[in-house]
């Protein structure tokens with residue numbers, strides 16, 4: 001480095017300094033470093049399906065590219081896709097049309113835009129723990145103050161945690177984030193729980209983000225859409241996307257469905273940050289929504305088999321873990337110092353997991369079962385061999 005005495009060329013922005021680097025990425029980096037040394041790492045830390053994108057969706061993208069659909073699109077998304085998204089969610093009971101839809105490069109971008117659009121510095125955002133890592137980061141980037149309600153003592157169910165939620169929210173609360181089926185816990189929330197959220201939101205004038213990106217990945221019990229409840233249509237932002245159900249993580253396609261003034265506000269952030277989602281990817285998204293039900297059902301059935309296998313393997317070793325009803329994650333109770341447990345798991349057993357503390361709840365490790373049956377069996381065996389179960 002030079003010994004230049006001139007003033008520092010930059011000072012880091014405070015709002016970024018407040019955000020911790022993603023724990024998921026840190027574990028991923030450790031796994032990658034071990035793999036580079038030739039170690040066979042069983043990676044149960046990743047939040048993506050291990051399936052390839054269904055063929056009909058790939059073909060639709062190829063045809064779109066061949067047809068020259070490579071320019072910018074309307075900022076809010078191509079009309080066919082916005083119409084198909086609105087139609088899908090009307091079928092779930094949400095009163096919406098294309099004017100309520102904003103298509104984004106991934107659901108993450110939709111969340112980022114809506115939080116930027118709604119939250120002013122020092123306004124209060126409430127999270128239900130364990131909460132997916134990026135909600136906290138996005139709220140902090142908007143300058144929000146955070147309140148957290150832990151659902152772990154209730155086995156990750158929301159209904160018994162409603163009193164705690166009622167104690168946490170107030171007229172000062174700007175935004176509440178509800179994620180079901182949830183990452184990292186896999187819980188599906190009951191209608192009674194959602195009605196409790198509705199009553200609190202209406203009482204205190206709260207806008208609710210309902211992140212339902214895993215809504216097609218459920219096992220036996222469906223997740224009701226929060227925005228479909230009477231009295232919630234005008235205060236709910238529904239987040240969804242193509243990454244999980246259609247195995248399209250790398251395509252970057254998601255969206256929000258919201259009352260028009262919120263779409264308007266988020267569109268301003270959208271237009272000045274990403275302009276639009278990728279043109280031919282949006283055309284592939286129309287095909288995904290219209291013609292992929294059978295492939296989605298096959299993937300969901302495979303996730304269910306793997307969930308059952310993981311639960312069985314753990315039970316065989318004396319660990320009874322309740323079966324999550326959605327998504328493809330399981331919270332495994334581990335040592336209080338879950339960070340150290342996860343480090344030992346990767347360094348000694350070469351099994352990558354994510355500490356519960358990264359999601360706001362200590363004492364657990366998140367295992368993703370979006371991995372083949374043999375890998376799951378082997379992962380549990382290795383954890384057992386190293387006395388980690």
Ligand SMILES: Cc1ncc(COP(=O)(O)O)c(C=O)c1O
Pocket residue numbers: 047105106107108109132179182183211213240241242243249253254
């Ligand atoms: C709960 C939840 N919401 C949103 C996302 C973002 O998905 P994407 O940006 O890939 O659409 C994820 C991805 O892990 C997630 O788990």
